[in-house]
Amino acid sequence: AATGTITGTVTFTGPPPAMKPVALGGDPQCAAQHQGPVLAGDALVHDGKVENAFVYVKDGLGTRTFAVPETPVTIDQVGCLYQPHVAGAQTCQSIEFVNGDPTLHNVHGMPGRSAPWNFGMALQGSKRRIRIENPEVMIPVTCDVHPWMRGYLGVLPHPYFAVTGADGRFTLRGVPAGEYVLAAWHERFGTREAPLTLGAGETKDVAFAYAGGGN
CATH class of the missing domain: 2.60.40.420 (Cupredoxins -  blue copper proteins)
Structure with missing residues (x-):
């Protein structure tokens, strides 16, 4: 079947919520592997770009198997x-x-x-x-x-999912042409959804935006 590509960015507007330091002192083997404080890593935002968002095709693939x-x-x-x-x-x-x-x-x-x-x-x-x-x-x-x-x-x-890196970007390749609901999940900021129509040979860019304290 003819396929396309879905790309995009997950962003956060405003000051991101603070991340709590992790208390590694309970296990000296853990603490010895780090220099300085270790943060929980549950709200990583770099210049407004969200890391560790899970982006995936939520609906639209029908009965296809992979x-x-x-x-x-x-x-x-x-x-x-x-x-x-x-x-x-x-x-x-x-x-x-x-x-x-x-x-x-x-x-x-x-x-x-x-x-x-x-x-x-x-x-x-x-x-x-x-x-x-x-x-x-x-x-x-x-x-x-x-x-x-x-x-x-x-x-x-199905294989159409990705985790954003420090640049907030994601790419889903080889997606069959069709109409979809794309979703983004983040552990503190919540979920977002976006409908899209993908044509054969097309690259469609999707933006997911969080703001404030998330939801």
């Missing part, structure tokens, strides 16, 4: 923080959690549409894979050992 990628999505635990902080995967795609720290972690996922998971990772370099069958935006992932650790995972039945 091959599951063979490459796993990797979520590491480095400096007692989830990296990346926000990630996306397709349904039934392997999601590999890695313990990059010389300390005990446990990965506690709390989906609303699938069974929760909770497993320990005691050894540095250890890996554990899971698959999630049911779509859900978003699934919080925590660590019971280090309560400040929090990440988010979006699971969709």
Whole structure:
């Protein structure tokens, strides 16, 4: 089928909300990996551009089905923080959690549409894979050992999603021509939606804007 590309930017107008410092002192192995204060990372805004927004096609793909990628999505635990902080995967795609720290972690996922998971990772370099069958935006992932650790995972039945970087930009390639609802999610700023019509060979730019304290 003929396809197009969806690009865009997620912005924030006004002073962004403050991020709280993370108290790493409870685990010396965590604190030793950082110099200076560590912020929660839940409101990263750079010159008005929003980082870690999850942008995805919410509606319009109909009954289309998509091959599951063979490459796993990797979520590491480095400096007692989830990296990346926000990630996306397709349904039934392997999601590999890695313990990059010389300390005990446990990965506690709390989906609303699938069974929760909770497993320990005691050894540095250890890996554990899971698959999630049911779509859900978003699934919080925590660590019971280090309560400040929090990440988010979006699971969709298609590959048309992205996480914004420090420039607030996103790109969705190879989207079939059609009419869609595009959505942006952010853990503190809330959600935004935008309808769009994408033509074959077309690149459509979409802007999502947050302001004030979010919602």
